Amino acid sequence: MISKHMAPYMEGNKTVRAMFELGKNLAAEIGAENVYDFSLGNPNVNPPEAVKQAIIDILNTEDPHVVHGYMSNAGFDLTRQAIADNLNQRFGGEGAHYAAKNIxxxxxxxxxxxxxxxxxxxDEDEIITFAPYFLEYANYVRNYNGKTVAVPQSPETGFQPNLDAFEKLITPRTKGVIINNPNNPTGVIYTEETMTKLAAILKKKEEEFGTVIYLISDEPYRELVYTDVKVPFAPKFYDDTIVAYSFSKSLSLPGERIGYLAVGDExxxxxxxxxxxxxTTxxxxxxxxxxxxxxAVARCLNEKVDVDYYKKNAEDLYRIVTEAGFEAVKPQGAFYLWVKAPDGDDNAFVNAGIDCHIIMAGGSGFAGPGYVRLAFCVDHEMILKSEPAFRELAAKYF
Amino acid sequence: MISKHMAPYMEGNKTVRAMFELGKNLAAEIGAENVYDFSLGNPNVNPPEAVKQAIIDILNTEDPHVVHGYMSNAGFDLTRQAIADNLNQRFGGEGAHYAAKNIxxxxxxxxxxxxxxxxxxxDEDEIITFAPYFLEYANYVRNYNGKTVAVPQSPETGFQPNLDAFEKLITPRTKGVIINNPNNPTGVIYTEETMTKLAAILKKKEEEFGTVIYLISDEPYRELVYTDVKVPFAPKFYDDTIVAYSFSKSLSLPGERIGYLAVGDExxxxxxxxxxxxxTTxxxxxxxxxxxxxxAVARCLNEKVDVDYYKKNAEDLYRIVTEAGFEAVKPQGAFYLWVKAPDGDDNAFVNAGIDCHIIMAGGSGFAGPGYVRLAFCVDHEMILKSEPAFRELAAKYF
Known part of the structure; x- marks a missing residue:
C-alpha cells in the first residue's frame, strides 16, 4: 500500500510512460525503421573515448580501496579541486574563483x-520557475513540501522569461528561482540581458523583503550550444547563485549519474x-x-561529445519541420525543438503525429500547452527520413 | 540561508564528525601508527579482483551507449534478472521466487x-526500529515527515529485539518496521525464533488494525557472518517484507553506491x-x-570479499577487549563490537578511550547509551597492537 501523497507522482508518470510505450508498440507493429521517435532526451552520441581510457587507467593504477571507497560526503577532494580549477580557467573572466570547498x-x-x-x-516555501519547464522540477519541490510557482511562457519574447510577470510572483516565501539554461524544452539560451534584469529584480526583492532568494541554475546542457550565443555564467550576474551541473549530456554519461553543485563564497x-x-547529500x-x-570525470573535464552531430541534427530537423509549414523555435542549445501546435491543441497534435508515425512529447507535460517538444538527440538518418512524415502531418492542418 | 528543518541534521552531523576529526588530529599529533581508530565502518578489505575485470571487460566489449546510458528507472533488466536468479538459487528453499520485476x-x-x-x-506515520540502531534511520524517516519509534535496547536478551515492548508500540499509524540483520552497531544476528515471533506480532497487528505494516529488512551485512548462525531470510517469515541490500560491504564498494530493493509477489x-x-527512485x-x-555487479553475484579477514579481526578484538576486563557482545556478523561502558557512561568511556589513543563511537549516537561501538573493519595489525591500550583503559576503571 503506497502513501496518499504518491498519487500525483504516479499520475504524472503515466503521461510520460504512455508516450514511450506508444512509440515502442508502434515500432513493434510497423518496424522501428518506420517510426520517427522524438520523445526522449537520451543522448545518442557516444561518450568520448577518453572516459573509457580514464576508467581503465584508474582501475589499473589506483588503490582500489580509494577508487571504490567512501570519501567525504561532498566528494573526492581531487575531483572537486579539478572542477574548481576548470571553472576558474573557463569563467575566471566572468568572476569564477572557486576552490575545492565550493564544489x-x-x-x-x-x-x-x-x-x-x-x-x-x-513547508509552504515557494520556488519560482519559468514555463515551459522540465516537469520534474515540480516533483522535486513537492518532495519537500514546497510550492512551485510558474511564470507563464512567453512566446512573444522568443521564450525568454517574462520578467514583469516574474517580479509580481516573488513573495517573502520565495526561497529560490530555478532556471535551466540552455532550456529544456525550448532549446532557448537565456541571454546576458535576461540575466542582468533577472538579477536586478532578485536583488531588489531580497532587499524589499529582507530575505535570501537563491538563483538555482540548472545547466546540464551548458556545453551543447549550436549558435554563437554564449551561455551566460549565472554567478557573474547574481551572488546568491547555486549552479547545478551534470556530465550526463556533455560526456554522454546519463546512466552514470554524476554531476555537482557549485556555490561561490559571495x-x-x-x-x-x-x-x-x-x-543533505x-x-x-x-x-x-x-x-x-x-x-574519471576529473580526468575528462576538457573532453566533450561530438556537439557538431547534434548541431547538424538541430539544423536539419528545424529545416524539415519549418519547411513543412510548422512554426518552431530555432534551437540554440540543448536537445530540443519546440514546435507550435497549428491549432493550439498540443494533445491533438501529438495524436496526429502518431498517425504519421511521429512520436512527440506534448508541451502540456512541460507546462507549455499549445506546443510540442521534439528531442533531436537521435540518429541523423532518422531525421532526414522523417521529412515526408512531417509533410504528411502538415497536410492534416494546412 | 538554510531552512529551519535542517538544524537537527546539522547537529547530528557534528557529533559524528567530532569523533572523526579527533582521530585525525590525534594521528597528526602522535603519528597514525599510535592511534587505534575504531570509529568508522569503512570496509578495509579490497574488492574481489573479479569486479575490476568485469568493469574492464564491459568497457571493452559492450556498447558504450548502453553501458553509460539511461535505462528503466528500476535498473537494467539483465541486472535485475541476475539478482532474482541468484536470490532464488540461494534462498529458494526458504521461499524466494523472484523475477526481474521484483527487483x-x-x-x-x-x-x-x-x-x-x-x-x-x-505525514506523522510511524516507523518502528530496535535500539541500538543505525542513527541515519531517524534522519531518513524525518525526511518524509514520519515519526521514528524506537524499541528500547535489550541487553538481557543478548540484544535480540524486545518483542513484548515492540508489540505495545505498534499503532494504526505504524507503516513499517526497520530491522538491520546482522545488526549495526551490536554485531548480533536476529535469530529464526526472533523472526518467527516478530512476524506473528506483525500479522496479528495488521489484522487488528486492518492496516499494512511493511517489514523493511536492511541487509548490507548479510554476507559478513562469523559464526554458524544463519541470517534468516526475512521474506520467509513475513509476506509484507521489503529487502534493502547493498554491495558496499559484500564486494567492498561503499563509494560506488550500488544496491537494490526486493519485493516478492506475496x-x-x-x-x-x-x-x-x-x-520514487x-x-x-x-x-x-x-x-x-x-x-558489473550482475557479473559478480557469487563473489565475496575475504570474510575470514574480518572474522579474524572480530575474534582478536573480542578477545583483547574482554581479556582486558570489559563486557562485550561476541560479534556474529557485520563490522562491529558492542562494548559496555564499565560505569554506564558511554561519553566518559569514549573520552577515557581517547586518553589511551583508542577512538570509539559512543552508543548514545546509536540510541544505545551505556555502550560503545568499535568498528573492526581495520588493519589486523592495528587490532593486535591495541592490546596494551585496552589494558591501560581497563586500569582506569577496574
Whole structure:
C-alpha cells in the first residue's frame, strides 16, 4: 500500500510512460525503421573515448580501496579541486574563483536539485520557475513540501522569461528561482540581458523583503550550444547563485549519474550552505556521488561529445519541420525543438503525429500547452527520413 | 540561508564528525601508527579482483551507449534478472521466487531506504526500529515527515529485539518496521525464533488494525557472518517484507553506491508498490542506479570479499577487549563490537578511550547509551597492537 501523497507522482508518470510505450508498440507493429521517435532526451552520441581510457587507467593504477571507497560526503577532494580549477580557467573572466570547498559532487543534476531544495525549503516555501519547464522540477519541490510557482511562457519574447510577470510572483516565501539554461524544452539560451534584469529584480526583492532568494541554475546542457550565443555564467550576474551541473549530456554519461553543485563564497551564508548541502547529500541517501566515475570525470573535464552531430541534427530537423509549414523555435542549445501546435491543441497534435508515425512529447507535460517538444538527440538518418512524415502531418492542418 | 528543518541534521552531523576529526588530529599529533581508530565502518578489505575485470571487460566489449546510458528507472533488466536468479538459487528453499520485476536497483541501501520511506509514509506515520540502531534511520524517516519509534535496547536478551515492548508500540499509524540483520552497531544476528515471533506480532497487528505494516529488512551485512548462525531470510517469515541490500560491504564498494530493493509477489500491493518504488527512485533525483556498476555487479553475484579477514579481526578484538576486563557482545556478523561502558557512561568511556589513543563511537549516537561501538573493519595489525591500550583503559576503571 503506497502513501496518499504518491498519487500525483504516479499520475504524472503515466503521461510520460504512455508516450514511450506508444512509440515502442508502434515500432513493434510497423518496424522501428518506420517510426520517427522524438520523445526522449537520451543522448545518442557516444561518450568520448577518453572516459573509457580514464576508467581503465584508474582501475589499473589506483588503490582500489580509494577508487571504490567512501570519501567525504561532498566528494573526492581531487575531483572537486579539478572542477574548481576548470571553472576558474573557463569563467575566471566572468568572476569564477572557486576552490575545492565550493564544489559538492552529486549523483547527477536531478539529485543535486533535490539536495538544494531539501536544504533551503521549509513547508509552504515557494520556488519560482519559468514555463515551459522540465516537469520534474515540480516533483522535486513537492518532495519537500514546497510550492512551485510558474511564470507563464512567453512566446512573444522568443521564450525568454517574462520578467514583469516574474517580479509580481516573488513573495517573502520565495526561497529560490530555478532556471535551466540552455532550456529544456525550448532549446532557448537565456541571454546576458535576461540575466542582468533577472538579477536586478532578485536583488531588489531580497532587499524589499529582507530575505535570501537563491538563483538555482540548472545547466546540464551548458556545453551543447549550436549558435554563437554564449551561455551566460549565472554567478557573474547574481551572488546568491547555486549552479547545478551534470556530465550526463556533455560526456554522454546519463546512466552514470554524476554531476555537482557549485556555490561561490559571495553567496549568502556560503559556508553554512555548503556544509548543509554535503550533509543533505548523505541524509537523502546517496551518501556520496559514485566514486569511480567521480575520479574519471576529473580526468575528462576538457573532453566533450561530438556537439557538431547534434548541431547538424538541430539544423536539419528545424529545416524539415519549418519547411513543412510548422512554426518552431530555432534551437540554440540543448536537445530540443519546440514546435507550435497549428491549432493550439498540443494533445491533438501529438495524436496526429502518431498517425504519421511521429512520436512527440506534448508541451502540456512541460507546462507549455499549445506546443510540442521534439528531442533531436537521435540518429541523423532518422531525421532526414522523417521529412515526408512531417509533410504528411502538415497536410492534416494546412 | 538554510531552512529551519535542517538544524537537527546539522547537529547530528557534528557529533559524528567530532569523533572523526579527533582521530585525525590525534594521528597528526602522535603519528597514525599510535592511534587505534575504531570509529568508522569503512570496509578495509579490497574488492574481489573479479569486479575490476568485469568493469574492464564491459568497457571493452559492450556498447558504450548502453553501458553509460539511461535505462528503466528500476535498473537494467539483465541486472535485475541476475539478482532474482541468484536470490532464488540461494534462498529458494526458504521461499524466494523472484523475477526481474521484483527487483529495483538503487544507489546503495541508504538511498533504497529513503525510496521506501518516501513511497509508504504520509505525514506523522510511524516507523518502528530496535535500539541500538543505525542513527541515519531517524534522519531518513524525518525526511518524509514520519515519526521514528524506537524499541528500547535489550541487553538481557543478548540484544535480540524486545518483542513484548515492540508489540505495545505498534499503532494504526505504524507503516513499517526497520530491522538491520546482522545488526549495526551490536554485531548480533536476529535469530529464526526472533523472526518467527516478530512476524506473528506483525500479522496479528495488521489484522487488528486492518492496516499494512511493511517489514523493511536492511541487509548490507548479510554476507559478513562469523559464526554458524544463519541470517534468516526475512521474506520467509513475513509476506509484507521489503529487502534493502547493498554491495558496499559484500564486494567492498561503499563509494560506488550500488544496491537494490526486493519485493516478492506475496507482499501487499506488490505490483503497485514496485511501480511506485521505481517512480520514487526517479523523483527523489537519482533517476536510476549508476549504470556501469549495475552491469558489473550482475557479473559478480557469487563473489565475496575475504570474510575470514574480518572474522579474524572480530575474534582478536573480542578477545583483547574482554581479556582486558570489559563486557562485550561476541560479534556474529557485520563490522562491529558492542562494548559496555564499565560505569554506564558511554561519553566518559569514549573520552577515557581517547586518553589511551583508542577512538570509539559512543552508543548514545546509536540510541544505545551505556555502550560503545568499535568498528573492526581495520588493519589486523592495528587490532593486535591495541592490546596494551585496552589494558591501560581497563586500569582506569577496574
Amino acid at each position: 559538492v559532487m552529486e549523483t547527477g543534476a536531478a539529485y543535486a536539485l533535490n539536495v538544494v531544495l531539501r536544504t533551503i525549503l521549509d 553567496a549568502d551564508g556560503a559556508e553554512e550552505l555548503l556544509a548543509a548541502l554535503a550533509v 548523505r541524509v537523502l541517501g546517496t551518501v556520496n556521488a559514485p566514486s569511480l566515475i567521480q575520479l | 529495483v536497483m538503487e544507489t546503495g541501501a541508504a538511498y533504497a531506504l529513503n525510496v521506501v520511506l518516501r513511497t509508504i509514509l504520509d 507482499a501487499d500491493g506488490a505490483e503497485e508498490l514496485l511501480a511506485a518504488l521505481a517512480v 526517479r523523483v527523489l533525483g537519482t533517476v536510476n542506479a549508476p549504470s556501469l556498476i549495475q552491469l
